[in-house]
Amino acid sequence: MAVSAEQAWAVVVHDHMNSSPSIAYAIHEVFGLPFERGLELVEDVIEHGRAELTLCAGREQAEELVAHLQVLGLHATLQGR
Structure with missing residues (x-):
């Protein structure tokens, strides 16, 4: 099922305090994305x-x-779309 713009909530990270590997690791742990994709984010x-x-x-x-x-x-937030 596609998420429509009216009901979507975005999960956003705004982190400048942690190291790049730490942020990528957290993204991997929570979302199951490859570590390399976390580094791209x-x-x-x-x-x-x-x-x-x-x-x-x-x-x-x-x-x-x-x-x-x-x-x-x-530092992560959610934003209504």
């Missing part, structure tokens, strides 16, 4: 100040993902 954070990691159909799911990232020490 870190480049977005460095370049643009943020990286959108995923879109969720419901706020609760996005909040859980943000909480997992925060437990791992990242």
